[in-house]
Amino acid sequence: MMLGWCGATSSSGAAEIDFNRDIRPILAENCFYCHGQDPNKREADLRLDDREAATAKGAIVPGDAATSLLIERIHATDPDVQMPPPTSNRKLSDAQKQLLKDWITQGARYQKHWAYEPPIRPAAPEVTGRDWVRTPIDQFVLARLEQEKLAPSPEASRATLIRRLSIDLTGLPPSPEEVQQFVDDNDPLAYEKLVDRLLASPHYGERMALAWLDAARYADSNGFQQDGDTWQWMWRDNLAALLNRDLPFDEFTKWQLAGDLIPDATTEQKIASGFNRNHLLNGEGGAIAEEQRFVILFDRVDTTATTWLGLTMACAQCHDHKYDPITQVDYYSLMDGFNHLPESGTPQRFSSRIRVAPPLMELPTEENLAYIAKIEAEIATIEKEMAPSLALVFEGWRLGITADNSAADLAGLAEDLATIARKEEKDRSDNEKQKLAAGLQKYFDEKVRSQLAAKLDGLPKIDGLRKQIADYRADQIPRVMIMSDERARQTSVLSRGEYLSPTEPVSFNTPAFLPPLPSDAPKNRLGFAQWLFLPDHPLTARVQVNRMWQHFFGTGIVKTSEDFGVQSEYPLHGPLLDWLAVEFRENGWSVKKMHRLIVTSATYRQASRVTPELKSRDIENRLFARSSRFRMPSLVLRDWALRASGLLDTRVGGKPVYPYQPDGIWESLAITKERDFTYPASSGSDLYRRSLYTFWRRTVGPANMFDASNRQACRVRAVPTSTPLHALTTLNDPTWAEAARVLAERTIAASGNLEEQLSIAFARVVSRQPTPSELSLLRRAYDKQQAIFAADPAAATASLQVGSAPRNQSLDAVQHASLASVCLAIMNLDEALTRE
Structure with a gap:
């Protein structure tokens, strides 16, 4: 059912007023906190979120605004009766008051919140500019633009398009050769082929x-003061592999939420379930284990609801939600699906460095197995050499304790073995003889050998090697945290969310205001994952395609991508959102197909230039009359600089690495001698791995990833920031300084002509050739730097010492440093930092 997405608004009352678009946002912002569904906070026993309740109290008299108490109160001047109360710091505008009056006059029709209605594919609207349209997406966008009397922007240049696609689909710059090949390609499907190559x-x-x-x-650590390291990087690698494979999103979801519950679950599926084990773990001395277990539980519910439902359910932990129809019973019934892990709430210490919490999967790497095999081979060699001497010692001991069956020294020996040992040889059966021999050998090895054979050459070394293996296993064998339902627990509603105050028991169920859980569905996380993909589920597909749009345009069709509830933004392109949701569902939940659909649209391919008209009418680009323009995320910026310089190590997957960080970055954590918090800087190619693989300490995140989440709570919408930290990083961080130095050296090797060198460097970073005026500016910058360094050659030499990559010492230091300075300036151009 369509919900009046494009209806007109009028304060005169002549046009139909749409409740979802025009009225609900006013009531949600100003009224529902005190007059919503939460009975604990409801004032005057009045609900305005429900038509029957509002009309029963006379607050709303459909068709008669003059006698409606709501209208009387919002126009009152007496602060004791005025609504919203002056103390609430909320105030209705005259236009909002008129809308409410006109709405009541028109009959005060309510609607179910638009996001809670199942999406139905709307017909693509007819448009005048049909020649511009490449996909149905464009028809929806163009129809709205034509309604607003705006025209779409021209298509971006080919150099811009390949750079844009590379940023969005791989995060790595195309080589100048790849750019030129695409620019010169006359194939009508050249763009589509480029898209397919990047998707693959x-x-x-x-x-x-x-x-x-x-x-x-x-993150790669627990958080809190102890901040023990984890092995969750195995989940991270599993995630990237599944995205590359384009595992259908319904299956992907089952793996992430309930991979361990899938019948005959594979190792890959169990690792995927680690999505909900990426939480913080509090191992502090004063932490109460059961309290921390509930903190983790609440986090799981909130993370899952935000990620898949686009709902903020945390409010319902303590009381019925004030805005959305989510009750406390809904919250704890859903939480029951996450409440059966055999977990204590606190981590287990494996070594001074590693602290993780069961359930776990031990997954040794080939490197681990090779190392252990090497040490075990050393032990075997020593034991072989010692075997004759050790056998004599053992035989002497064995004869000694069994010589007199009535007085043998059998202390500590298992009773069944002691009983056999007390028998005479002739009275022991063959089975008893074998059992006794094995038992005595084991007892000797574990309890006696170190005492009787301590002086034998090699024995202390064997014990040291065995300890070495034990320590290595504890510190180096990956044990990825996964989900499990092995622990039966009763889940109850908690009074005010207090873990020590259980009230009514509940069992697993999904929120009552959404489609019911099928009767034959498993009553657990797997059933929940299946429920998310019911044909009439209103949220799952909408939430996901909105985030896809957010990725490619900077902002979702619904700006509040973390919240599709009553307080969410009403979407300007509601029909497009529904069309995309149905397309996603009916295309087999293929993420890559949806990404291809979006990036091949004319809407995506527009230039990003902001005209004066668009700046005045749609500065945030919510109508999509142009392509969006935004700064690249810091993790992508770092990769871009490394790849442009030729330093990037493009290996896929693997344990975390430790690239450049400020000196002593972790020292603030070392408040005890229990653990060394010295930053273990990587060397060689590990310094140049993609940002994805940088070790992420929750308490002290990577300093050069200035806009990233702190990874302490779920975040699905990045908030752009502009602080001096950005420029300080990209101008001074060793990664950028070294990348600029190596890029300069690479361009010097490619050409002996300065202008060609500047053009090569510019193209590697910006993915296009500089214009003559730009080249002139770069030449002037070079000349200025050369004059500075020529006057101070020592400064030139010093500037080239940043970073571990070896420098070609045959290059003139002044020339190299001057060009490196210009390369760094290129990397800091607005165009270089921006996705256009």
């Missing part, structure tokens, strides 16, 4: 994983 790249999954890491609050 192994770097696609790495790029798309970034948003999922923020949603999953992924």
Whole structure:
């Protein structure tokens, strides 16, 4: 059912007023907190979120605004009766008051919130500019533009398009050769072929994983003061692999939420369930384990609801939601699906560095197995050499304790073995003889050998090697945290969310205001994951395609991508959102197909230039009359600089690395001698891995990733920031300084002509050739730097010492430093930092 997405608004009352678009936002912002569904906060026993309740109290008299108490109160001047109360710091505008009056006059028709109605595919609207349209997306966008009497922007240049696609689909710059090849390609399907190549790249999954890491609050440590390290990087690698594979989103969801519950679950599926084990773990001395277990539980519910439902359910932990129809019973019934892990709430210490919490999967890498095999081979060699001497010691001991069956020294030996040992040899059966021999050998090895054979050469070394293996296993064998339902627990509603105050018991169920859980569905997380993809589910598909749009346009069709509830933004392009949701569902839940659909649209391919008219009428680009323009995320900026310089190590997957960070960055954590918090800086190619693989300490995040989530809570909408920290990082951080130095060296090797060198460097960073005027500016910048360094050659030499990559010492230091300074300036151009 369509919900009046494009209806006109009028304060005269002549046009139909749409409740969802025009009235609900006013009531939600100003009235529902005190007059909503939460009975604990409801004033005057009045509800305005429900038509029957509002009319029963006379607050609203449909068709008669003059006698409606709501209209009387919002126009009152007496602060004791005025609504909203002056103390609420809320105030209705004259236009809002008129809308409410006209709405009541028209009959005060209510609607179910638009996001809670199942999406039905609307017909693509007819448009005048049909030649511009490439996909149905464009018909919806153009129809709205024509309604607003606006025209779409021209298509961006090919150089801009390949750069834009590379940023959005892989996060890595195209080479100048790839740019030129695309620019010169006359194939009518050249663009589509480029899209398909980038979608097939192994770097696609790495790029798309970034948003999922923020949603999953992924980090490589627990958080809190102890901040023990984890092995959750195995989940991160699994995530990127599934995104590359384009596992259908319904299956992907089952794996993330309930991979462990899938019949005959594979290792891959169990690892995927680690999505909900990426939470903080509090191992502090004063932490109460059961309290922390509930903190983790609440976090799981909130993270899952935000990620898949686009709902903020945290309010219902303590009381019925004040705005959305989510009750406390709904909250705790859903929480029951996450309440059966065999977990204590606190981490288990495996080594001074590692602290993780069961349930776990131990997954040794080939490197781990090779190392252990090497040490075990050393032990075997020593034991072989010692075997004759050790056998004599053992035999002497064995004869000694069994020589007199009535007085044998059998202390500590298992009773069944002691009983056999007390028998005479002739009275022991063959089975008893074998059992006794094995038992005595084991007892000797564990309890006696170290005492009787301590002086034998090699034995202390064997014990040291075995301890070495034990320590290595504890510190180096990955044990990824996964989900499990092995612990039966009763879930109850908690009074005010207090874990020590259970009230009524509940069992697993989904929120009552949404489609019911099918009777034959499992009453657990797997059933929940299946329920998300019911044909009439209103949220799952909408929420996901909105985030896809957010990825490619900077802002979702619904700006509040984390909240599709009553307080969410009413979408300007509601029909497009519904069309995309149905398309996603009916296309087999293929994310790559949806990404391809979006990036091949004429809407996506527009230039990003802001005209004076668009600046005055739609500065945020909510009508999509142009392509969006926004600064690249810091994680992508770092990768871009490394790739442009040629330093980037493009290996896919693997354990975290430790690239450049400020000196002593972790020292504030070392308040005890229990653990060394020295930053273990990487070396060699590990310094140049993609940002995705940087070790993420929750308490002290990577300093050069200035706009990233702190990974302590679920985040699905990035908030752009503009602080001096950005420029300080990209101008001074060792990564950028070294990348500029290496880029300069690379361009010097490619050409002996300065202007060609400047053009090469510019093209590698910005993905196009500089214009003559730009080249002139770059030449002037070079000349200025050369004059500075020629006057101070020592400064030139010093500037080239940043970073671990070796420098070609045969290059003139002044020339190299001057060009490196210009390369750094290129990397800091607005165009270089911006996705256009």
